[in-house]
Amino acid sequence: xxxxxxxxxxxxxxxxxxxxxxxxxxxxxxxxxxxxxxxxxxxxxxxxxxxxxxxxxxxxxxxxxxxxxxxxxxxxxxxxxxxxxxxxxxxxxxxxxxxxxxxxxxxxxxxxxxxxxxxxxxxxxxxxxxxxxxxxxxxxxxxxxxxxxxxxxxxxxxxxxxxxxxxxxxxxxxxxxxxxxxxxxxxxxxxxxxxxxxxxxxxxxxxxxxxxxxxxxxxxxxxxxxxxxxxxxxxxxxxxxxxxxxxxxxxxxxxxxxxxxxxx
DNA sequence: ATCTATTCCTGGCTGC
DNA sequence: TGCAGCCAGGAATAGA
Numbered sequence: 001x002x003x004x005x006x007x008x009x010x011x012x013x014x015x016x017x018x019x020x021x022x023x024x025x026x027x028x029x030x031x032x033x034x035x036x037x038x039x040x041x042x043x044x045x046x047x048x049x050x051x052x053x054x055x056x057x058x059x060x061x062x063x064x065x066x067x068x069x070x071x072x073x074x075x076x077x078x079x080x081x082x083x084x085x086x087x088x089x090x091x092x093x094x095x096x097x098x099x100x101x102x103x104x105x106x107x108x109x110x111x112x113x114x115x116x117x118x119x120x121x122x123x124x125x126x127x128x129x130x131x132x133x134x135x136x137x138x139x140x141x142x143x144x145x146x147x148x149x150x151x152x153x154x155x156x157x158x159x160x161x162x163x164x165x166x167x168x169x170x171x172x173x174x175x176x177x178x179x180x181x182x183x184x185x186x187x188x189x190x191x192x193x194x195x196x197x198x199x200x201x202x203x204x205x206x207x208x209x210x211x212x213x214x215x216x217x218x219x220x221x222x223x224x225x226x227x228x229x230x231x232x233x234x235x236x237x238x239x240x241x242x243x244x245x246x247x248x249x250x251x252x253x254x255x256x257x258x259x260x261x262x263x264x
Numbered sequence: 265a266t267c268t269a270t271t272c273c274t275g276g277c278t279g280c
Numbered sequence: 281t282g283c284a285g286c287c288a289g290g291a292a293t294a295g296a
Contacts, residue, residue, distance in 0.1 A: 001289070031272090058290080076273085076289055089274095107273045109290060121291085146266055155291080163289070212275085212288090252269080253289070 002074040004129055004160030005203035006214055006222065007058050010080050014101070014217045015053035017082060018062070021096040022049045029091040032103070034113040034121075041114050044068065045094075057129075057159025059122045071119050075109025082217040106213075129160035130200050137193045141181060148184065148192075149177035150251040161196070164209055164231045167256045169196045171230045176262040177248075177255045202227065230256035 002010070026045040028038035048064040055061070060080070062070040072080070078091075081102040086093050092103035092112060103110070113119045127136060140158075144151055151157050152166045161169070170177055172195035175188055184192070203209060208222030211232065215221050225232075229239050234247040238258040246259050 003290095073290080075291080077275090105273095106275065107289090109273065111291090144265085150267085153290085251267085254287095 001076050001162055001164065001211070002078060002208075002214060003058060003162035003165050004055075004200055005165070005206075005224065006208035006216075007055050007060060007074065007160075008130075008204050009208045009216050009222060010074075011053055011055045011060055014080055014082060017099060018050045018053050018096070018101065020050065021098060022047065023064075023094055024097055025095045027093045028112065029108075031108055032091045032105070032110060032112050034111050034119075035115065041112075044114060045070070050096075056118065056122050057125050057155060058162070061118065061122070067116055069115055069117055069119070071113045071115070071122055072103065073111045073122075075105065075107065075111065077107040077213065078103065078105040078110030079215060080104075080217050081215075081219065084219070101217075125155045125159040126157045127159065129158050129196055130204075132158065134190065134193045138186070138189050141184070141189055145180070145182045147177065147250065148175060148179045148181050149253075149255060151181055152196075153251065153253065160200070163253050163255075164211070164228070165196075165199055165203065167231045168228060169199045171257060171262060172199055174261050174263075176264045177250050177257055178264060230258065232256065 023045050026042040028042055030038040033041050048066060048068060050062060050064060052063040058073060060072040064070060081104055083099050084102045086102050087104060089104050089106040090102050091105045094101040149166055152161050173192040175192055203224040206222055206224035209224040210221035211225055230245050233245040233256060235244050238245055238261060241260050243258055243260040245256055248255050
């Protein structure tokens with residue numbers, strides 16, 4: 001599933017090839033498009049020049065000439081493919097003056113929105129998980145309560161973390177996914193902050209995690225999955241203490257942790 | 265604010 | 281081998 005490191009990897013590989021290009025034609029599968037129908041969105045895109053491509057949490061943000069912003073969220077199984085032949089799961093195709101960008105998404109949880117600025121659903125999110133400072137992280141945390149894992153998944157609190165990197169970060173920080181936010185002391189908060197930064201940065205460096213079918217814009221798989229310590233490791237020995245990794249459900253999400261290293 | 269359940273969707277897996 | 285049934289989950293939404 002594309003989370004911050006996967007989206008960052010895609011943006012890095014695709015940005016140099018997109019910037020400066022002109023959209024000759026765009027085609028959309030309607031379910032993908034938010035706010036306005038697919039045909040009109042495609043018509044508004046025609047002839048626009050791509051000025052910048054960036055990441056906003058898990059959103060890919062494409063700045064276009066004429067003051068338009070195209071925001072792409074990959075959902076669970078979305079991906080951007082450069083110069084690929086549209087396959088059976090292609091949901092959008094952008095033909096450029098040089099090259100082609102294909103949006104592929106088997107499960108169709110991804111969304112695309114064209115607007116005059118960053119769409120509200122992206123603008124209202126919390127600070128970026130890889131850009132926030134330690135002090136701001138701790139300040140924001142102090143204003144919240146409840147279990148730590150659902151909070152880390154809450155994009156309005158912090159944008160970019162998903163299920164994989166939340167589990168990996170909590171393992172690295174030795175914090176139980178059900179730990180109460182209000183009872184995390186300064187030491188554990190510092191550890192959590194450092195863990196999030198370290199895990200995300202290492203994942204970006206590895207080109208993301210390829211669990212099922214994630215690939216970058218050139219079809220390359222990421223390799224961070226080999227560095228996973230808990231995600232998808234139920235029953236396997238903990239890399240730190242040998243205790244079998246446990247899987248529970250927290251907030252309807254599969255949650256993986258070491259019952260010994262991550263005490264409640 | 266926080267929590268839970270529900271919806272969207274289909275490839276891949278399980279079990280018979 | 282075939283197939284029904286279940287599961288995975290990011291985010292929006294509704295209701296408590």
